[in-house]
Amino acid sequence: MEMGATTVDATPRELHGGGIIAAIKASGVEYILSVPDIVTSAGLLRPIADDKEFRLIRVCKEDECIGIASGLSYCDKRALILIQHTGLLDSLNAIRGVAVEYKQPICMMVGLLAHDPETAPRASPRYGVRIVEPILDDMGIAHHLINVDADVAKIQPAIERAYRESHPVAFLIGRSPKAS
Amino acid sequence: MMKRDECFRILARHITDEAVVATYSSAVDWVEISPRPLNYLSIGAMGLDSSHGLGLALGRPDRRVVVLQGDGSLLMNLGSLVTIAAVAPKNLVHLVAHNETYEANGGHPIPNRKVDFAGLARAAGYAACYDFFDLGSFTQQIAHVLEQDGPVFATLHIEPSKSLQYDYPSLYDPAKRVAFKAALQAGK
Numbered sequence: 001m002e003m004g005a006t007t008v009d010a011t012p013r014e015l016h017g018g019g020i021i022a023a024i025k026a027s028g029v030e031y032i033l034s035v036p037d038i039v040t041s042a043g044l045l046r047p048i049a050d051d052k053e054f055r056l057i058r059v060c061k062e063d064e065c066i067g068i069a070s071g072l073s074y075c076d077k078r079a080l081i082l083i084q085h086t087g088l089l090d091s092l093n094a095i096r097g098v099a100v101e102y103k104q105p106i107c108m109m110v111g112l113l114a115h116d117p118e119t120a121p122r123a124s125p126r127y128g129v130r131i132v133e134p135i136l137d138d139m140g141i142a143h144h145l146i147n148v149d150a151d152v153a154k155i156q157p158a159i160e161r162a163y164r165e166s167h168p169v170a171f172l173i174g175r176s177p178k179a180s
Numbered sequence: 181m182m183k184r185d186e187c188f189r190i191l192a193r194h195i196t197d198e199a200v201v202a203t204y205s206s207a208v209d210w211v212e213i214s215p216r217p218l219n220y221l222s223i224g225a226m227g228l229d230s231s232h233g234l235g236l237a238l239g240r241p242d243r244r245v246v247v248l249q250g251d252g253s254l255l256m257n258l259g260s261l262v263t264i265a266a267v268a269p270k271n272l273v274h275l276v277a278h279n280e281t282y283e284a285n286g287g288h289p290i291p292n293r294k295v296d297f298a299g300l301a302r303a304a305g306y307a308a309c310y311d312f313f314d315l316g317s318f319t320q321q322i323a324h325v326l327e328q329d330g331p332v333f334a335t336l337h338i339e340p341s342k343s344l345q346y347d348y349p350s351l352y353d354p355a356k357r358v359a360f361k362a363a364l365q366a367g368k
Contacts, residue, residue: 031238057238057267059231060259067228071235074220074361079235097224102357104224 012148013117015173017043018180019152020109025053027159029078029107032056033065037084039111043177045082062087066094070104078163081108085132088170092135099168100139106168107159109146117147117175136170147174182315184277184338185209188248190319191275194326195246198273199364201233202248204284206277207351208344210248217363221351227256230264230274237269237330240364244326246273252282252290254297261333265305270329274301279340287340301333310334 021044024032032054034045048054059065062083069079088095088110099106112121115129124130136143142162144154155171162169184206192214201220202210211219220236223229233247254261254276264272280293298309307330312318318336325332 055238057263059263061257063225063228064231064234064257064260064263066225067223067231068235068238070224071220071232071237072239074236074364075239076365077239094225094228098222098228099224102222102224102352102354 013175015043015146015148015151015175015177016180017047017177019149020044020146020155020177021047021051023152023155024080024159027078027080027156029080029159030055031069031072031077031079032082033059033068033079034082035059035062035065035084035087037082037087037111037113039084039113039115039173039176040082040109043179044109047179048082061090063091063094066091066098066106069106070098070102073105073163078159079107080159081106083108084111084113085128085172086113088132089128089135095141095168096139100141103166104168105162105166107162108168108170109173110170111173115174121145121172121174132172141168141170143170143172145172145174181313181337181339182318184279184336184341185213186315187277187312187318187336187338188213190315191246191322194323198244198246198326199236199240199360200246200248201229201236203229203253204250204346205341205344206248206250208346209341211351217359219356220360222357227253229253230257230260233272233274234260234264234267234269237272238267241269241271243364244271244273245269246326247275249274249276250283251276251278251280251295251297252285255290255295258300261301261304261306264331265301268305268307269331270307272331273326274306274331274333276333276335277338278335279338281340283340283344284346298333298335306331306333308332311337313337
């Protein structure tokens with residue numbers, strides 16, 4: 001768990017969607033559940049939509065994803081929820097009930113809308129971004145900042161752990177991944 | 181108008197190896213009538229029943245999934261009608277008990293008692309939609325509702341029921357979740 005670890009210090013300061021997608025595939029994820037997020041739109045959602053190895057389920061509202069992912073997990077099917085941090089905030093009750101209290105392996109990839117990637121999210125001047133990590137900490141949800149390509153290595157082990165130990169995990173996308 | 185427990189007794193005669201998703205008042209009635217490991221009761225947040233059902237239907241296309249949702253719950257997740265219709269799982273049957281109240285939360289009326297849920301589902305794109313107002317027609321058609329290609333939607337127009345005892349610790353017992361998964365896997 002990366003609670004409280006928010007330093008932004010890796011170089012080079014680039015993030016490529018192709019690496020993230022490869023890590024998602026390596027984690028055995030078959031289903032992507034998503035409401036579009038402008039941070040991850042070009043670098044993740046569009047290539048995922050074109051990728052026949054994924055089953056993309058477009059939902060109307062982010063908390064639907066929590067229920068769908070839970071249902072899939074009972075069937076031993078892995079899902080990744082791809083949303084914006086506003087959708088995460090909107091879904092907190094569902095995450096509280098399903099992911100935390102019922103200890104379900106709910107894996108979330110969350111774009112930090114309008115975030116300056118050179119700033120730690122916790123120090124963001126944007127209130128909505130600044131509160132994300134403290135909320136996840138208070139809920140006891142493991143989270144990882146994915147800000148540069150070197151961070152991508154965190155994804156597969158964290159998803160594997162979430163399903164092995166049946167707990168939620170959140171990946172916070174700090175900069176728009178380049179389509180690659 | 182029907183009574184929910186009377187509807188569910190008729191429904192129970194047709195349920196064999198389906199996964200049944202039920203919550204709140206529907207869950208209280210259903211587990212009394214049909215206690216079985218393949219009942220999925222831990223929804224976690226009001227309104228998510230239909231979304232859990234979609235996940236199960238996707239994950240196990242070989243098995244039928246029946247969602248027993250309340251009208252107040254569906255109102256909290258109306259978008260799920262559109263999502264379900266778009267995904268179009270053939271094995272999903274979505275039954276909504278329409279008693280025009282938030283029964284589990286004090287019996288207060290829903291915002292519009294006359295909302296046409298089957299009409300909404302039809303407009304969203306469900307494969308088939310029904311309204312049942314009396315036990316006779318429900319009894320006559322429920323087998324067909326359960327068997328046809330989905331997603332299928334039906335509104336059960338019911339009376340508010342007698343006062344129910346909501347034993348949430350029992351409904352949400354973690355052991356029930358373990359038993360559900362084991363029962364689901366045993367049927368693979």
